[in-house]
Amino acid sequence: APTAPGKKITARLKRTLPVRGPQAPTLSELMRWYCLNTNTHGCRRIVVSRGRLRRLLWIVLTLSAVGLILWQCAELLMNYYSASVSVTVQFQKLPFPAVTICNINPYKYSAMKEYLSELDKETKKALETFYGFSEGKSKVRRSVDDWNSTGSDFFQHIPLLKVEDFSRTATDLHSGQKRKIEGSVFHKDSSIVNSGDSNDIIGFQLCDANNSSECALYTFSSGVNAIQEWYKLHYMNIMAQIPLETKEKLSYSADDLLLTCFFDGLSCDKRHFTRFHHPLHGNCYTFNSGENGTILSTSTGGSEYGLQVVLYIDEADYNPFLVTSSGAKIIVHDQNEYPFIEDIGTEIETAAATSIGMHFTRSSKLSKPYSDCTETGADIPVENLYNKSYSLQICLHSCFQKAMVDSCGCAQYAQPLPAGAEYCNYKKNPNWMYCYYRLHEKFVKEQLGCQQICKDACSFKEWALTTSIAQWPSTVSEDWMLRVLSWDKGQKLNKKLNKTDLANLMVFYKDLNERFISENPANTLVILLSNFGGQLGLWMSCSVVCVIEIVEVFFIDSLSIVLRRQWQKAKKWWRDRQRGGSGKAPQAADPERQGHDNPACIDEDLPTFTTALRLPLPQGSPLPRTPPPNYSTLRLETAFTEQLPDTLELGQH
Numbered sequence: 001a002p003t004a005p006g007k008k009i010t011a012r013l014k015r016t017l018p019v020r021g022p023q024a025p026t027l028s029e030l031m032r033w034y035c036l037n038t039n040t041h042g043c044r045r046i047v048v049s050r051g052r053l054r055r056l057l058w059i060v061l062t063l064s065a066v067g068l069i070l071w072q073c074a075e076l077l078m079n080y081y082s083a084s085v086s087v088t089v090q091f092q093k094l095p096f097p098a099v100t101i102c103n104i105n106p107y108k109y110s111a112m113k114e115y116l117s118e119l120d121k122e123t124k125k126a127l128e129t130f131y132g133f134s135e136g137k138s139k140v141r142r143s144v145d146d147w148n149s150t151g152s153d154f155f156q157h158i159p160l161l162k163v164e165d166f167s168r169t170a171t172d173l174h175s176g177q178k179r180k181i182e183g184s185v186f187h188k189d190s191s192i193v194n195s196g197d198s199n200d201i202i203g204f205q206l207c208d209a210n211n212s213s214e215c216a217l218y219t220f221s222s223g224v225n226a227i228q229e230w231y232k233l234h235y236m237n238i239m240a241q242i243p244l245e246t247k248e249k250l251s252y253s254a255d256d257l258l259l260t261c262f263f264d265g266l267s268c269d270k271r272h273f274t275r276f277h278h279p280l281h282g283n284c285y286t287f288n289s290g291e292n293g294t295i296l297s298t299s300t301g302g303s304e305y306g307l308q309v310v311l312y313i314d315e316a317d318y319n320p321f322l323v324t325s326s327g328a329k330i331i332v333h334d335q336n337e338y339p340f341i342e343d344i345g346t347e348i349e350t351a352a353a354t355s356i357g358m359h360f361t362r363s364s365k366l367s368k369p370y371s372d373c374t375e376t377g378a379d380i381p382v383e384n385l386y387n388k389s390y391s392l393q394i395c396l397h398s399c400f401q402k403a404m405v406d407s408c409g410c411a412q413y414a415q416p417l418p419a420g421a422e423y424c425n426y427k428k429n430p431n432w433m434y435c436y437y438r439l440h441e442k443f444v445k446e447q448l449g450c451q452q453i454c455k456d457a458c459s460f461k462e463w464a465l466t467t468s469i470a471q472w473p474s475t476v477s478e479d480w481m482l483r484v485l486s487w488d489k490g491q492k493l494n495k496k497l498n499k500t501d502l503a504n505l506m507v508f509y510k511d512l513n514e515r516f517i518s519e520n521p522a523n524t525l526v527i528l529l530s531n532f533g534g535q536l537g538l539w540m541s542c543s544v545v546c547v548i549e550i551v552e553v554f555f556i557d558s559l560s561i562v563l564r565r566q567w568q569k570a571k572k573w574w575r576d577r578q579r580g581g582s583g584k585a586p587q588a589a590d591p592e593r594q595g596h597d598n599p600a601c602i603d604e605d606l607p608t609f610t611t612a613l614r615l616p617l618p619q620g621s622p623l624p625r626t627p628p629p630n631y632s633t634l635r636l637e638t639a640f641t642e643q644l645p646d647t648l649e650l651g652q653h
Contacts, residue, residue: 032047035047036048042058042061042062042065042545042548043062045058045062045552046058046059046062061545061548062545065543065544065545068544072526072529072530075526093297093298093299093512094297094298094360094509094512094514095295095296095297096263096288096295096296096297096298096306096307096509097288097332097333097334097335097358097360097461097463098286098287098288098289098290098332098333098334098335098337098339099286099287099288099307099330099331099332099507100276100284100285100286100287100330100331100333100339100341101257101284101285101286101287101309101311101328101329101330101505102278102281102282102283102284102285102328102329102330102341102345103252103257103281103282103311103313103314103328103329104281104313104318104323104325104326104327104328104329104347105282105313105314105317105318105319105322105323105326106251106278106280106281106282106322107247107250107251107282107319108250108251108252108314108317109317109318109319109320110317111249111250112250112319115238115242116235116238116319119231119234119235119238120321122159122160122234123227123231123321126160126227126230127227130160130162130202130223131223158204158205158206158230158233158234158433159204160202160203160204160226160227160230161202161203161204161205161217162201162202163201163202163203163217163219201219201220201221202219202220202223202226202227203217203218203219203220203226204217204218204226204229204230204233205217205218206218206433206434206437207434208431208434209430209431209434210431214434215434216434216437216438218437224324227321228321228322228324231321231322232322233433235322236413236414237413237424237425237426237433239279239413240413240423240424240425241425241427244277247277247282248275248277248283250282251277251282251283252282252283252314253283254270254273254275254285255270256312256314257283257285257311257312258270258273258285258309258310258311258312259309259310259311259312259485259488259502260308260309260310260485261307261308261309262307262308262309263287263296263306263307263308264296264298264299264305264306265304265305268287270285272287272288273285273286273287273289274286274289274291276289276339278341278342279413279414279415280341280342280414281329281341281342284339284341286339287307287309288335289335290335295335298508298509298512300512301508301509301510301511301512302508302509302510303355303357303506303508304508305508305509306506306507306508306509307505307506307507307508308504308505308506309504309505310485310502310503310504310505311328311348311502311503311504311505312497312501312502313326313327313328313350313500313501313502313503314501315350315498315500315501316501325347326350326500327347327348327349327350327503328347328348328503328505329341329345329346329347329348330345330346330348330356330505330507331344331345331346332356332358332463332465332507333463334389334461336388336389337388337389337391337461338386338388338391338393338394340393342414343393346465346467348503348505349469349503350499350500350501350502350503351471351472351499351500351502351503352469352470352471352472352503352504353469353470353471353472353504353505353506354467354468354469354503354504354505354506355467355468355469355470355506355508356465356466356467356505356506356507356508357465357466357468357508357509357510358463358464358465358466358507358508358509358510359463359464359466359509359510359511359513359515360461360462360463360509360513360514360515361461361462361463361464361514361515361516361517362459362460362461362462362514362515362516362517363459363460363461363462363516363517363518364458364459364516364517364518364519365456365458365459365518365519366458366519366520366521367458370519370521371456371458371519372455372456373455373456373457373458374390374455374456374457374458375457375458375459376390377390377394377395377457380395380453380454380455381453382395382398382399382402382450382453382454383398383402383418384398385397385398385401385415385416385417385418386398386416389457390457391457391460392454392455392456392457395450395453395454395455396450396451396454397415398415399448399449399450399453399454400412400415400439400440400443400448400450401415401416401418402418403439403443403448403450404424404435404436404439405418405421407435407439408424408429408431408432408435408436408439409429409432410422410423410424410425410428410429410432411423411424412424412436424436466510472499472502472504473499473502478499482496482497482498482499482502485497485502
């Protein structure tokens with residue numbers, strides 16, 4: 001059957017005339033119409049941009065924006081159905097921490113007397129001179145070694161002084177003569193110098209061995225503090241000269257310190273303790289150190305399932321000038337942490353049962369840019385001298401020790417030795433005391449730079465301790481308990497135990513709840529971009545692509561227009577200069593070549609009939625008038641040069 005002529009005409013029109021809008025016959029024309037009419041600016045820039053490079057860039061930017069929108073929407077949906085908390089509490093079987101125990105008295109006084117004979121003699125003389133204290137003449141044993149042969153000379157250089165008045169004069173304990181005080185005065189007990197009665201001010205003077213005029217007087221308002229500080233100063237000088245093996249023998253063994261031991265309801269002994277020698281506390285013993293690769297854990301909270309030990313303190317063998325309290329010091333720490341007993345140790349009383357309940361907390365902080373912490377300490381330019389995991393205390397002590405070696409030529413006794421260094425002693429380093437006190441003063445005032453270099457650790461473990469004390473043993477059980485303990489240890493002690501020589505310690509988890517505290521960023525990248533997008537869309541109806549368009553138009557295109565105009569002005573000036581040199585009059589510029597200056601041509605779209613009507617008319621030209629219609633153009637033959645066969649048959653009929 002022949003096709004109707006109307007349908008063929010319609011089909012021919014669709015093939016001949018450009019149809020725009022949603023009725024476009026091809027995807028290409030439909031996409032072009034969408035890009036020209038949509039409010040999505042990026043698509044429009046793909047069509048109207050001139051040049052392949054700029055059009056390719058807009059295609060990449062638009063597709064990237066679509067991908068980012070899909071990614072952010074997915075992130076927002078996942079965050080909508082998830083919750084983030086800062087504190088997590090878990091109930092599980094917790095590993096038991098390491099517990100380090102030290103006797104407050106570092107070394108047995110009976111074994112140390114031969115090394116401290118000269119120092120003790122000078123100290124007793126000071127007590128007798130200043131306070132009239134005397135305990136009668138005592139026999140002084142001297143070591144056969146010559147390690148302390150210069151002790152008297154040493155005490156003569158750094159004697160105890162008694163400041164008599166404010167005229168900067170003091171009485172020398174060693175010689176009994178008065179001397180003039182030179183240099184600065186540092187009052188160690190108060191920020192007020194020479195406060196109170198001048199007769200109560202006692203101290204000692206340290207001078208630079210290379211320059212005797214450089215001296216510093218350290219005074220104390222309490223005679224007890226002055227004598228103890230002076231004693232410790234000489235004590236460290238003496239101990240620095242004793243080999244480590246000898247000092248370990250002079251201190252307490254595990255058999256001496258530990259009487260009974262129970263953990264998690266089972267008996268334990270010295271094999272569960274690891275010895276570690278502390279410079280200031282002698283032999284210390286760490287329970288559950290993890291050195292053998294095994295870390296004990298407790299399955300139940302409560303005092304019955306923790307660590308229970310009875311310690312033998314032996315107060316009668318204490319050094320009377322070095323320590324003024326009796327008992328033990330303990331610290332709870334992780335197996336990879338160094339036990340800073342002198343800084344954060346907990347003291348245990350004698351003749352008492354001390355119960356220490358623990359709560360375990362793990363903390364994790366965010367590093368830069370959220371906080372100034374370090375993950376492992378590898379980014380800190382300070383050598384770790386303790387061979388343990390990084391902590392702020394390790395960094396500060398290592399930094400000071402490094403400064404001590406660099407400034408004084410030797411290491412401070414209370415801290416580990418750096419490679420190639422040795423501990424300070426007056427024989428080899430006669431200037432170390434003055435140097436140490438000066439350096440420590442700068443360290444306290446944060447002038448060494450250690451506080452600025454060292455940072456907190458981002459991750460750390462903490463055991464919050466709750467201490468309670470009860471009388472132990474009780475009055476009714478004291479007799480039989482001391483007899484039994486004396487029988488158990490009688491062959492080694494050779495004397496009856498006294499309750500002031502004993503301390504009962506219990507360390508346990510109060511519960512098995514592990515608290516994990518972590519820092520989470522308040523604003524993630526998705527929230528930040530969403531907030532930016534919300535503000536731009538609310539106030540400017542703008543998106544990221546719109547911002548890119550603004551950058552392109554107001555910066556790139558504007559700059560190119562300004563440069564092009566300057567270039568045209570420069571070319572015009574050069575042409576005018578050449579014409580002026582040849583005597584020719586300058587010609588007016590062709591108005592038709594100034595089309596880019598026409599205010600009507602502000603759109604990058606192709607010119608239309610509407611924009612053509614806004615163009616200004618040339619000067620002197622008549623107004624345009626509507627021409628009469630050319631009716632011959634309305635005939636179909638002019639539009640369709642080929643006559644359809646079916647229309648010819650209809651014309652013949």
